[in-house]
Amino acid sequence: MTYFEFLNTYGPQLLDGAVTTALQTLLAAALAIGIAVVMGLMRLSHNRFVYGAATVYIEVFRGTSLLVQIYWIFFVLPLFGLTLEKFTAGYIAVGMNLGAYGAELVRGGILSVPRGQWEAATALSMSPAIRMRRIIFPQALLKMLPPWGNLLIELLKGTALVALISVTDLMFVARKINGTTYLSAQAFGSALIIYYVMSRSVITPFMRWLERVMTRKLGRA
């Protein structure tokens, strides 16, 4: 079977898998961003309990493996009465894991905003909430964007592990094709190429574009 015939036969299945991977990535990214912002801000709190809660969350999710977390959320949470469908369990685990990494980026980004900006906002008698939303966070966001680009690629790669709880993503489809045809190089090779295209031709250009837009909006172009 030539590679062209292989693609003709199995291409649609691989594309279906890629769509699931893209969905998992989008949902997990949304969750990760939400968690990162909340936990990142909590890490900056002066309240010991708020700070402590965020620290425990971050250390637990960064200190254990994503695969362990996926299995735990899928197989153990039902014992606590919380049964998640495999698709849901997948993106929740990936999102919670990468959110912990993102929280440190948010914290670092906010801390990198010059002190004068905080003082100026206070001098204009802005409330802490408005100061964060209008002055500090937009500037922090611009500084965070490059590392977030890397993090989103890590997230896309992380979604490959949801195949192990039988979510029919790209990785799962590649394994299935390999199992029925033994055309390993074609099956896994095609999947590798699709992942590569998704990272380098979708995520990276998107982040570059976002950076350009943000730079312009902050008047720093």
Add this chain to the structure above:
Amino acid sequence: MFDWRWAFVADILPRLLKATGNTVLAALLGYGIAAILGLVFALAQRTAIASVNRTVREVVEFIRSTPLVLQIFFVFYVGPQFGITLSPWAAGMIAIGLHYASYLSEVYRAGIEGVPKGQWEAALSLSLSPVRTYSRIIIPQAIPTAFAGMGNYFVGIFKDTPMLSVIGVAELMHTANAIGSEHYRFLEPYTLVGGIFLAISLPTAALLRRLEARIRRKMGLRPR
């Protein structure tokens, strides 16, 4: 229903701890391969031959942008298709070694590029050979910059070893899966695996941070 059984924990803990040995071994072996191969990748990107630079650059980008678990499958299953059969351990170590070598090559590169230009010129004017320039002047100065990244990826490899379970390496995750399906109980094995990972990765990360501070102090650099 949720019920934690300590008797079951006592029963399975020795087996899990034994598997932890394999996990740590896999992490150390994988890191050893990655550390050496990463240096090769980093130096290959600094040679004067443009085609070598470009090729290595593309390979590193490709490996970094694709999932490790898929690479593990690829190495394990594609070999036999061409008559090369690899054991799960060998395939796993090749995949993890290659994956992290591409990450480490970036860390090394950043470290090497962080060494001031004057150091290169000084080495050149003392007519040191390229090997001596790297080994005596550049790499020792690149280490403080690179150390933090190298440490992070060491912990990273350790946390990625559960992926080896998919091709049947008998590490922690694989053992926990086996225990789970033998006894139809997943609560204790998976929770213990999480606990063991935390118990190793948190102190290791703390230790690496202290080591970094010490190296920086010894090199006369200010703490970060």
